[in-house]
Structure formats: structure tokens, C-alpha cells
Amino acid sequence: AIIATLLGAGAIVAGATSKTRGLAGAGMGVAAGGGEMAQRSILAYQRTEEMTADRSAITYLNATGQSGLGMLKTFGRFQSALSLSGAQVDPYRISHPLPRERIANLEVLVKKSPYVDKVDPPALQQRHDMMRIKIAAYMGGQAAASRLMRKMPGSLASQYGAAQTSYLFGDLAGALAKTNALIKAQPKNPYFQELRGDILMKANRPKAAAEAYAKAVSLDPARSGLLSVSYGQALMAIGTPDSLEKAVVQINKGLGRDRENAVGYRHLAQAYGELGNIPAADLATAEGHFYSGAYKDAKIFAMRAQMKMKRGEPGWIRAQDIINYAPSGKKK
Structure with missing residues (x-):
């Protein structure tokens, strides 16, 4: 060429x-x-x-x-x-x-596969159906979720979809009742507890939401970072010094498993800010900008964080990494 x-x-x-x-x-x-x-x-x-x-x-x-x-x-x-x-x-x-x-x-x-006619186990199919309905509700809206629910009437996935759509489109009381019924059917499902926490947060009941998210975290075999971040967000909303300290711990745990969760860093920055730890808040803000692709803003906050940190400590080194970062094909 x-x-x-x-x-x-x-x-x-x-x-x-x-x-x-x-x-x-x-x-x-x-x-x-x-x-x-x-x-x-x-x-x-x-x-x-x-x-x-x-x-x-x-x-x-x-x-x-x-x-x-x-x-x-x-x-x-x-x-x-x-x-x-x-x-x-x-x-x-x-x-x-x-x-x-x-x-x-x-x-x-x-x-020619020996498994060509093998049918997926019912539990795996159920998980798949619930995932599809949740994606449909969030990405396609109520109509998209309803179309899927009509294909599997009476199933647990359909009930999950009904709870999700009620939550997303304003019927919090109905959503909570439907989610409680789901939890009764599968008390060890962490994602039903997560949905309960989401509903309670939207209803401005952070203490009850934190309890639901804590339950979700304890039940989750995959140790999802998103659940820990949601738990931390609910603890932040409680607003006491003790709950803010716990929020920092939970959000950091979540980010340790999901390093690129830009929204999680924003919550972490807010928690550090409310605790008065401004250098850590600036570094968390830098991380949030970094994982959002806003590298210029990330460098600005990383430099601000460094000015209040001891040279060579872990936070200072991470800030330096952000400052030194150059996107592929570009100069620093």
C-alpha cells in the first residue's frame, strides 16, 4: 500500500x-x-x-x-x-x-460432535434465561422483556423479569414483593438479593439495602466485584463514619476483582472525600478518569494526589504510573 x-x-x-x-x-x-x-x-x-x-x-x-x-x-x-x-x-x-x-x-x-443432541441441564438453562431477560429489560425496555417472558410463562426466569421491569419502571412496592417471592423460592441465589438491594436503594432505604447486598456478597461463589461495590455504595448512603469506613473496604475489595470499574472509583473517591482523606480521593478520581479513557483528567488528579503523598508509597507509585501512561501511538 x-x-x-x-x-x-x-x-x-x-x-x-x-x-x-x-x-x-x-x-x-x-x-x-x-x-x-x-x-x-x-x-x-x-x-x-x-x-x-x-x-x-x-x-x-x-x-x-x-x-x-x-x-x-x-x-x-x-x-x-x-x-x-x-x-x-x-x-x-x-x-x-x-x-x-x-x-x-x-x-x-x-x-460430528458426540454432544450434538445433548440438551443443557435445567439449572444452566434457567440461569441463561434469567440473564437474557435481565439484559432485555435493561437494554430493550419493558416491551423486549415482556416478549421473552411470554415465551417462558410461569418460569422462575419470567418471574425474575417481572421483578426487574417493575423495579426499572417505577413500581417499587410490586418489585419488592416479587423479589421476596423469588428469594423464598431460591434463598441462596445472590442475584435475587442483589435485586432486593437495588430496589431498597431506589426506595431510599440504604440500611436495608446494605443488608441485602451483604447477603448477596456472602452467597456469591464467583465473588463478583460489582456486588461488593454495590454493597459499599449502600454503606456510603447510610452516611455514618463507621459505615463510610466499611464502604471503603468493600469498594476496594470490589475494585480488586474488577479493576476497570470506572463508576466504582467514583464512589470510592466520594467515600474517601467524606472521610477527609483527600489524597486517596484524588487518586481514586484519577483511576476513574483513567479507566474511562479520560487520560488528561486522570493525569491532573494523579499529580494532585502525589503532591499530598509520601514519595515511594504505593499510592504515589500508582499515581506515577498514571502520569507516565501514554496511549498506544501517542506521546506522553
């Missing part, structure tokens, strides 16, 4: 010098064509990587004893949607393979 651009530029200059329009035009074509070739080469590489990822997915499904038929069905839906849209797609100018190509790439592997 670079050679083509240089040759094209040379032809343009030669054409301009000799007042030969054809040569100049040809030079422009060569230069543009070089860029087009480079772009197509990159896109071809990306498509190959996607195909490799698809095949790896089948390898992982076989390793866990699961069927890959779901992938074929998903790509089949993509193909149907593409066909119905009537869009004309240039297969050489896209970053992902066309759905029909992905199906062809996987069909033989899926069908």
Missing part, C-alpha cells in the same frame, strides 16, 4: 509537471487503489480471525460437553435477517464473515 501510494504520488507530480492529465489521473487511481488493497487485506485477516474464533468455540463446547447447535441457529437467524433486509453486502468490505459462510465453516464440526 505504501509503495502504491508513493508510485501514485510520483505519477501525479509527473503528470502535473508535464501537464499530462491522463498520467495525473492514473497516479490518483494507483494511490487510491493501494489504500483499497490495504483495507481489504486487513478485513480479510479479521474475517479469518473470526472464523478461527468460531471453530475454537466448538472446541470449547466439546470440552465442556455441550452442543453447538445453538451457534448454527444463531447464525441462521442472522442470515434470515440479512436476506429480509435486502441489503447488498460486499463480502470483501466487511470485518466478519457472512452468516452463510460461518454456518458452512461450522456445520460439519457441530454435526
Whole structure:
């Protein structure tokens, strides 16, 4: 591509010098064509990587004893949607393979798998359904969640979706009643306790919310960082010095497991600020900006934090890391 651009530029200059329009035009074509070739080469590489990822997915499904038929069905839906849209797609100018190509790439592997007809365990399917309904409620709204709930009437996932939509769209009393029923059905489910905490926070009952989040944290086998941050946020809302100290501990625990939670750092900065620990508040603010991609603001707060810290202590070193950070391809 670079050679083509240089040759094209040379032809343009030669054409301009000799007042030969054809040569100049040809030079422009060569230069543009070089860029087009480079772009197509990159896109071809990306498509190959996607195909490799698809095949790896089948390898992982076989390793866990699961069927890959779901992938074929998903790509089949993509193909149907593409066909119905009537869009004309240039297969050489896209970053992902066309759905029909992905199906062809996987069909033989899926069908020769010993697990092709294996049905997922009910507990795994239930978790999956609850996840889908929660995503639908948050991303697609009440109508999207309702469409999914109609496909699984009476299920625990459907009840979870009903509680989520009640919470998100203003019926806090109804949401709390539905969530309490879910907890009665599955008392050891940490995410039902999380939802209870969310509802109570929205109802301005931080002490009860903190108790629900604490229960969620204690029940969570995955030790999710988000749950600890939510617990810390509820403790902050209680507002006593003791609860603020506990909030700092919980939020730091959560961030230790989820380093890139920018919102968590903002809560941590607020807690440190209310406790009067301004250097730590400035450093947490810097971290929040850093993980949000606002590197200039991150450096400003990191420098402010350093000015009030002892040189060489852990916080000072982390602030220096932020100050020294240069995004790829840019100078500090």
C-alpha cells in the first residue's frame, strides 16, 4: 500500500509537471487503489480471525460437553435477517464473515460432535434465561422483556423479569414483593438479593439495602466485584463514619476483582472525600478518569494526589504510573 501510494504520488507530480492529465489521473487511481488493497487485506485477516474464533468455540463446547447447535441457529437467524433486509453486502468490505459462510465453516464440526443432541441441564438453562431477560429489560425496555417472558410463562426466569421491569419502571412496592417471592423460592441465589438491594436503594432505604447486598456478597461463589461495590455504595448512603469506613473496604475489595470499574472509583473517591482523606480521593478520581479513557483528567488528579503523598508509597507509585501512561501511538 505504501509503495502504491508513493508510485501514485510520483505519477501525479509527473503528470502535473508535464501537464499530462491522463498520467495525473492514473497516479490518483494507483494511490487510491493501494489504500483499497490495504483495507481489504486487513478485513480479510479479521474475517479469518473470526472464523478461527468460531471453530475454537466448538472446541470449547466439546470440552465442556455441550452442543453447538445453538451457534448454527444463531447464525441462521442472522442470515434470515440479512436476506429480509435486502441489503447488498460486499463480502470483501466487511470485518466478519457472512452468516452463510460461518454456518458452512461450522456445520460439519457441530454435526460430528458426540454432544450434538445433548440438551443443557435445567439449572444452566434457567440461569441463561434469567440473564437474557435481565439484559432485555435493561437494554430493550419493558416491551423486549415482556416478549421473552411470554415465551417462558410461569418460569422462575419470567418471574425474575417481572421483578426487574417493575423495579426499572417505577413500581417499587410490586418489585419488592416479587423479589421476596423469588428469594423464598431460591434463598441462596445472590442475584435475587442483589435485586432486593437495588430496589431498597431506589426506595431510599440504604440500611436495608446494605443488608441485602451483604447477603448477596456472602452467597456469591464467583465473588463478583460489582456486588461488593454495590454493597459499599449502600454503606456510603447510610452516611455514618463507621459505615463510610466499611464502604471503603468493600469498594476496594470490589475494585480488586474488577479493576476497570470506572463508576466504582467514583464512589470510592466520594467515600474517601467524606472521610477527609483527600489524597486517596484524588487518586481514586484519577483511576476513574483513567479507566474511562479520560487520560488528561486522570493525569491532573494523579499529580494532585502525589503532591499530598509520601514519595515511594504505593499510592504515589500508582499515581506515577498514571502520569507516565501514554496511549498506544501517542506521546506522553
